[in-house]
Amino acid sequence: MDCCIHIQDMDAYFDERKAQSEVAQCLKKGTSQMNKSLVTHSTSLLRHILRANGVFSGLSGLLFAVAGGPIANFIGLPSPLALVVVGLGLIGYAAALFTASNRAELNRQEVIAFIVMDVAWVVGSGLLLITAWIPFTLGGKWAVAIAADAVALFALGQFVGLRRMK
Numbered sequence: 001m002d003c004c005i006h007i008q009d010m011d012a013y014f015d016e017r018k019a020q021s022e023v024a025q026c027l028k029k030g031t032s033q034m035n036k037s038l039v040t041h042s043t044s045l046l047r048h049i050l051r052a053n054g055v056f057s058g059l060s061g062l063l064f065a066v067a068g069g070p071i072a073n074f075i076g077l078p079s080p081l082a083l084v085v086v087g088l089g090l091i092g093y094a095a096a097l098f099t100a101s102n103r104a105e106l107n108r109q110e111v112i113a114f115i116v117m118d119v120a121w122v123v124g125s126g127l128l129l130i131t132a133w134i135p136f137t138l139g140g141k142w143a144v145a146i147a148a149d150a151v152a153l154f155a156l157g158q159f160v161g162l163r164r165m166k
Contacts, residue, residue, distance in 0.1 A: 046111065046161025047101045053114070053154040054097035060147070061090025075140025093117070111162050118155035122148045 064071060064087025068080030077083065100110050125148035128134055129141060136144060 043106050043161070043165050046106060046158065046165060049154060049157040049161050050097050050101035050111070050114070053118070053158070054094040054101065056150060056154070057090045057097065058094030061087040061092075061094060063087070064090065074137065075143055076135050076137040077140075106165065108162065108165065111158060111165075115155050115158050115162070118151050118158070122152045122155065125151075 064083040066087075068083040068087065072078070072080040072083050097114065100106065100114070125144050129136070129144055134140075
């Protein structure tokens with residue numbers, strides 16, 4: 001029994017020594033490497049959410065641009081033109097999200113702009129559903145509501161990620 005305690009103590013000692021060695025190596029390389037590691041860790045949630053939003057926006061945009069006719073028919077739009085234009089805008093938005101998420105340092109103002117645009121999308125979707133300005137089919141109403149919910153989740157996730165950013 002006493003031998004096991006000593007072995008466990010030795011394991012803890014070596015784990016602590018290994019951690020100290022890694023910190024010492026970072027200090028030898030300079031604190032910039034350690035700071036980069038800390039910054040990357042504090043922004044990883046935000047980067048993942050920006051990328052997920054980019055995938056969702058890009059795929060939605062591609063679908064709207066390529067299959068605007070059938071989608072317009074399904075949701076109750078008289079012409080696919082609006083969907084094609086929105087689709088192209090979403091593809092551009094996705095590119096901006098990916099560009100931002102891959103920068104060495106995330107720009108807080110840019111992330112805030114993404115949050116504002118996502119909230120505007122959600123509010124606009126709600127207004128379209130409430131005002132009945134567009135005579136959506138029942139399927140169209142559900143599609144708009146589900147997409148708005150997804151965008152709201154991205155906005156919320158980006159907000160939480162921004163708050164965790166140091």
